[in-house]
Amino acid sequence: MTEEAVKNKIYAIKTTAKQERTVVDNIIKALEDHDEINVVAVMAPDELKGYVLVESPDPIARIEQLREMVPNARTVVKGETSFHEVEHFLEPKPVVSGIDEGTIVELIAGPFKGEKAIVKRVDTSKEEITVELYESMVPIPITVRGDNVRVIDKMAED
Amino acid sequence: MAPRNKKNLRVCRVCHHVVEGESCMTCGSTNLSEDWAGYLYIVDPKNSEIAKKMNIDMPGRYALKVR
Numbered sequence: 001m002t003e004e005a006v007k008n009k010i011y012a013i014k015t016t017a018k019q020e021r022t023v024v025d026n027i028i029k030a031l032e033d034h035d036e037i038n039v040v041a042v043m044a045p046d047e048l049k050g051y052v053l054v055e056s057p058d059p060i061a062r063i064e065q066l067r068e069m070v071p072n073a074r075t076v077v078k079g080e081t082s083f084h085e086v087e088h089f090l091e092p093k094p095v096v097s098g099i100d101e102g103t104i105v106e107l108i109a110g111p112f113k114g115e116k117a118i119v120k121r122v123d124t125s126k127e128e129i130t131v132e133l134y135e136s137m138v139p140i141p142i143t144v145r146g147d148n149v150r151v152i153d154k155m156a157e158d
Numbered sequence: 159m160a161p162r163n164k165k166n167l168r169v170c171r172v173c174h175h176v177v178e179g180e181s182c183m184t185c186g187s188t189n190l191s192e193d194w195a196g197y198l199y200i201v202d203p204k205n206s207e208i209a210k211k212m213n214i215d216m217p218g219r220y221a222l223k224v225r
Contacts (some may be wrong), residue, residue, distance in 0.1 A: 040206035046195040092223040
């Protein structure tokens, strides 16, 4: 194993919406037939919708060549980035981070989609939050997944 | 709720490997999860900084986050 610093660059490829995983699989398929393209890893973080990230020591022209062979891959974003800028995708924060008791959220999925609610309890380990609907007459606690809500207001209104 | 992953792929909770069968081929664990996020394909773990950061030494498909 060579320990000398391999200058890998990270390129972003724009994809058709919701096709990120397909594009990753297709990139891998395309690489099998093209040994001249050197890609060491391909990543599709959920936080980065519509893009896949390619780690490669090759120049951007090679990635452009790769992109042409892959369906649903639209364009290679001009320029390259360093590993440090994508490092945070590798250790995703719990989805409930940034949500505290009293936070006003909007439910974005499930039967109460579109309803506003106030957070009553946060379960970080299960990544669940318990909310009470804003406009409900009686306070009924509802437990939802942390990624099913969108934060509207950080502080509770008194 | 609709399944989050169309093909219903499962991920090993121990090594984050994406598996299609009933147990993980790498570590033999049967502790699999259908609830995962982020897709990562490591082609060359020796030269990949992403693989080093994730402590991955086998090529293959991985999930970034498993619940």
